[in-house]
Amino acid sequence: MSRIHVTTTVNGDTVEFLADPRETLLDCLRDHVGLTGSKEGCGTGDCGACSVRLDGTLVCSCLVLGVEAQGRTVETIEGMATGGELHPLQRKFIEHAALQCGFCTPGILVAAKALLEKNANPTDTEIRYWLAGNLCRCTGYDKIIRAVQDAAAEMRGAA
Amino acid sequence: MVAVNLWSSLARFTDGARVVEVQAATIAEALQALVALHPGLEPILKGGVSVVVNGEVMPNRHATIAPDAEIFLLQALKGG
C-alpha cells in the first residue's frame, strides 16, 4: 500500500513521516518519529497506555490513524517536562512511588495532566473515574490517586 | 542413619514406608541411597524435588545433614 506523507507538530516540533494508511498514530509515533514513550498495551483503546493529546484532546493513539495527525498538534509524554523541569505530576509520581513497572505511567501522566487542566481540584472519585481508561496492574491505583492529588494541590498553590 | 519423610503417594515405591532411613552425610547421598533402596523412586527424584531439612528448603545437594536432621521431600516448588 502506498504511503502518505504526513506533516504534524509533535511536542512543539514540526515532524514529517510517511505513513501506511493502516498505521495508527501510535505506530507512527513509535516507529516513524522515534518516540517510544507512548506504549501499546492492547491496541483496542482499553488500556490507555498510548494516551496522547491531539489538538489538546485526550485520545488513545492506537485508535487514531497516523494520517489523521496531518496538520494537527500532538503532545506525548516526551513533551511533558519543560526543559529540564519535570511537570509536578511527574515529580509526585516518583515521590509517592506511584509506579512500579512504569509501563502504564506515560499514559496515566498524560491523562492526569488533561484532567488537572479541566479540573484543578478533583475529588478522589473524579480522579478514579477520569483514569478508569488507564489500566495499571501493579499498584492497585492507591498511590497513583495520592500522587495526582498531591500534584493538584501543589499546582493550585503555585497558581 | 537419617530419616527421610516422603509424601504418601511415594509409599507405592517403598513397600508402603512413609519414612525411609538411609545412611547419608549429604542430601545428594540421601537421595542416592533412597534410589538404591527403592529404584521406583528414581524418576520422581530426577523429575525434581524440594528437600526440606529442619524446616528449610535446601537447594544445595552437597549440604551436609546431621544424623538427627528432619528431612522432608516435597514436589519441586516454583514461584511467580
Next chain:
Amino acid sequence: MPKDELKAEFRLVGTRPNRPDGLDKVTGRARYGADATLPGMLWGAVVRSPHAHAKIVKIDASKALALDGVKAVVTRADLPTGLTGEDWNLQENTLAGEKALYDGHAVAAVAATSRLLAEEAARLVEVTYEVLPHVIDVDDAIRPDAPVIREGAADASVPPGMPPNVVRYLDFGRGDIDAGFAAADLVREQTYKTEATHQGYIEPHACVGQLGADGKGEMWVCTQGQWYIRKMCSAVLGLEAAQLRVTPSEIGGGFGGKTTIFMEPLSLALSRKAGGRPVKIVMSRSEVLRATGPTASASMDVKIGMKKDGTITAGRAEFRMQGGAFPGSPVAEGLYCAFAPYAIPALQHIGYDVLANRPKCAAYRAPGSPMGAFAVESLIDEMCRELGLDPMAVRLKNAVREGDTASYGATFGSIGLIETLEATAAHPNLAVPLGPNQGRGIASGFWFNHAGETSVTLAIGEDGTATVSVGTPDIGGSRASIALMTAETLGIRYEDVRVNIVETGALGVNEPTHGSRATFASGKAAVIAAEAAIREMCNRAAAEWGIEPEAVEWVQGAAQPAGPNAGKFPPMSIAEIASKMGGTGGPISGHHESVPDGFGASFGAHVVDVEVDPETGRTTVLRYLVVQDAGRAIHPAYVEGQYQGGAAQGIGWALNEEYIYGKDGRLQNTVFLDYRIPVASDLPPIDTVIVEVPNPGHPYGVRGVGETGITPPLPAIANAIHAATGVRLRHLPMTPPKILAAMKTKG
C-alpha cells in the same frame, strides 16, 4: 544469624527515597521490550490455531512467501527433534507439532520487512486442520472418557488406572485423619471452583532476536529472567547457551507470566532463516490472552473438622487443577499452602494435575495459593458462622508459630502470622460500622518465598561510588531496595550506588525475579559482596598505614584503626581509598554467588468491606486492608505497593476475571474490554500495615513480600459477600449474575 544479632537501627534501610529508575519512567525514556529497533530489523508474526484441538494435516506457506518483503517462514520442521521432558513441552508450546492443543497455539511464524506485511503474510499461511474433540473444564477433563490430549504424558507419580488426562498425582498428610474428624463437633465438606485468570501485565511480550548461521545470537526481551530465556531458547533450538546473549529490557509487569518463553525462540529461528537479520516480535493483547501462560483453573473439595471452641481437629483437601495442555499446574503448591496458616494435627491432601485444551499455564503470583486459600478460608468462615465463632479469634487460636510443623511437613522457623493477625484485629477498619447490604470478610494467606540461584557483583568506582550488577529484573522497585541495602552496608549515600540489571554474559546464572526473591536473594548477595569490598578496602588502608588488616574496621564509609592499640591514623574514606586503588593493588570489587539459604515464609491477613446491590448483584469494595509480615521493609513504599498490587489482582480474580470459553473451545474474551481487570474506579483506597518480624536468614531481616498479597482477597471477598447477603458463592468469579441468582434462590 541469630535474631538478637540483627540490627534494628538504620541510616537508610526503612526510608523512602526516589527510585533510581523513576525519572526514566515518568519521562517515557525507559526502554521496554517493544522499544528496541536494530539496523536491518525485520518484523515477525505468528500463525495461530483457531481450534482448541486439531490435527495439523498440512501447512502451505507458498502464498506468504510469494509476497515481496517476506523473508522467512518457520514451522516445527525447522526445530530440532529428540527433546524430552520439559524441554519438549516448551518446544511443543513454541510451535505445535502434530496437533494444535489449544485455541491460539502457534503453528507457524513469518518474518517480513514491516509489521503490517508480516501480519498479512501470516494470514496467507494456509493450515489444514482435522478438528478433534476438545475438553476445557477441569472436572470434564478428569473424566475417564474425556478426549485424550496426549498419550504418555503422565509421569511416574500417577498410579495405574487413573483417567488419561491426569499427568501428575500427589498425596500427603499426617496424623489420624479419621480420629481427627471424629474429635470434631462440626464437620463440613464443600466443593469450590476457581476459573483461570491472566497475570494481566500491561506490557505484551516483546523481543528482538538475532541468530546467525554460526549459532551466535543476541536477544533483547522483556522477561523476569534473562537466563531462563537463554536456557529455554537454547534447549528449544538446540543452541549452546554461552553463544546466546540475552539482555533484559525494562519490564512492564510479569507477575510470574514472564518466567518462561513463548515467541522468543521464533524470533531467533526466523532470524537464522532470514540470513541473521534481527527479528522483532511484539504480541497483541489477544495473543497474550490466548497464547501465553494464564494460571490454572481449580476444582477443590475441602473437609474440615472443628470443635465448638474453634479448634480445628482435621482437614482434608482434594484439588484438581488444569494447567493447559501440558503438565505443570500448581496443584502441589496449592495444597502445600492451603492449610499452612493453621496448626492442625490431622491432615490429608490429594492433588491431580490434569491436561485440558488450554494454553500452558505459567506462574502467577503465589502459584496455587489463592485457589487453596479460597477453598479453605471460605470453609473456615462458613463453619465459624455456623458455630457462632469470631473468624478472627478462630484464626488466632489455630495459627502456626515458630517451631510448629507446617501442613506440608516442614518446621516453621521465625514467622509472623500471630503478629500479623494481632495487628489486623487492632486496625481501625474493623471498628467501622457497616450499613445495610454491607458485609465484612477476613482471610489469611501464605507463601513459602524462595531464594534461587543468585550471582551479584559490586564494583567500587574511582570516586568511591558503587555499581552493583544484578541478574534479577526490577519489577517492583528492587533496584531501590538493593541500592538502599548496599549503601547502608558500605556507609555511603543511597545516590552513590547504581544498580544495573545486566545481560547473561555479565554474571553467573541467576534465576528470574520470581518467588518473591529479588530483594531477598539479590539483596543478600549484594550485601555480602559489599562486605567483601569493605574487607579489601580495609586491607588497602592497613597497607597504607603499615598495620595489620585485622586492626582496621569499617565505620561510616571509612576505614579506621580498630582501637587505640592499632595506631593513630585519621579515617580513610571510601573515596580516598578508591581514588588511589590503581596504585594500591588495582580495582576493588566484591562478588557473591550462591543459592542463599534462610528465606523466610510469608503470612498475610486481609479485611474487606463490601456492599452488594440487591437489585443487580453488583459488589462494591468499600474499604480494603492488607496486613503482612515483611520481615523488614527496606523501602516501605514499594512494600506497600506489593501489598496493594497483590490485593487488586486478587479482587479482580474474586469478582470479575475469568477465561471464558465457547462451546467450540475458543477463548471468547481476548481483549481488555472483555477480560476486564480492575480499573481505578472499581477500587477503594487499599490500606496497608507492614508487620516486621525480622527474618534471621537475611542480613537486614528481609523476607519476600511479592506474592502473599494475592492470596487472601479471594476468600476474604467471598466471606464479605456472605456477610452482606447471606449467600455463599463457592465458584469464582463472583459476578453480579451469579450473586443475583444465589440471592433469588435463597429468597
